[in-house]
Amino acid sequence: MTITVKLFAAMRDLAGSDTETVELADGTTVADLRRELGKLLPLARTLLSRSTIAVNHDSADNDKPLQATDEVAVIPPVSGG
Amino acid sequence: MFRLTRDAIDYHALTEIARSPHCGAVVLFLGTVRDLTGEHVTVFLEYEAYTPMAEKKLEEIEAETRRRWPVSEIAMVHRIGRLEVGEVSVAVAVSCPHRAEAFEACRYVIDTLKELVPIWKKENAPDGTGKWIHQSAKPGAT
Numbered sequence: 323m324t325i326t327v328k329l330f331a332a333m334r335d336l337a338g339s340d341t342e343t344v345e346l347a348d349g350t351t352v353a354d355l356r357r358e359l360g361k362l363l364p365l366a367r368t369l370l371s372r373s374t375i376a377v378n379h380d381s382a383d384n385d386k387p388l389q390a391t392d393e394v395a396v397i398p399p400v401s402g403g
Numbered sequence: 404m405f406r407l408t409r410d411a412i413d414y415h416a417l418t419e420i421a422r423s424p425h426c427g428a429v430v431l432f433l434g435t436v437r438d439l440t441g442e443h444v445t446v447f448l449e450y451e452a453y454t455p456m457a458e459k460k461l462e463e464i465e466a467e468t469r470r471r472w473p474v475s476e477i478a479m480v481h482r483i484g485r486l487e488v489g490e491v492s493v494a495v496a497v498s499c500p501h502r503a504e505a506f507e508a509c510r511y512v513i514d515t516l517k518e519l520v521p522i523w524k525k526e527n528a529p530d531g532t533g534k535w536i537h538q539s540a541k542p543g544a545t
Contacts, residue, residue: 331523332535335530379456395459402522403434403493
């Protein structure tokens with residue numbers, strides 16, 4: 323399956339794009355997605371390790387399975403307010 | 404109610420939304436753009452949001468606040484886009500029957516908003532450089 327991951331703030335700047343497309347096998351989890359993103363975006367690895375992954379607008383644990391229809395985003399440490 | 408906006412926040416109107424005849428207390432919190440963070444001078448800030456998730460988290464914060472305190476109204480607005488020094492970036496108004504619970508509820512809303520809502524700020528310095536702020540959460544430090 324193909325998942326288009328949304329990127330924000332410094333994560334977007336490091337990637338040079340506001341999305342990253344990741345090819346994943348069915349049954350893939352958030353942890354697998356993190357590994358693939360780390361390979362595709364080596365400059366963003368440090369920030370990625372400090373970020374959460376949001377699936378359908380909620381923070382997801384690493385063992386959460388992903389579906390092709392999920393909306394996925396990398397959420398670096400927030401700084402609103 | 405909650406809203407993300409690119410326009411200046413009318414905090415007087417926001418306070419009016421929160422006022423209620425059942426409430427003896429309205430607490431208003433304003434977050435404003437500061438010119439100095441440590442030794443770093445800020446000329447302007449840029450705020451960015453992951454809008455659908457931010458709105459979902461604001462809705463959850465409102466629900467949890469209402470569960471914990473006898474809140475009549477909650478009004479939360481966060482600015483997105485470019486803000487100059489001194490401008491209001493976030494406003495929270497909460498009304499309750501009594502002041503102690505209104506202070507507590509308002510404090511909870513702004514602290515939780517800063518911890519959970521996917522909004523990011525970029526500090527722009529006088530030399531033209533900008534830096535996204537992604538430090539780990541330190542409640543009360545920012």
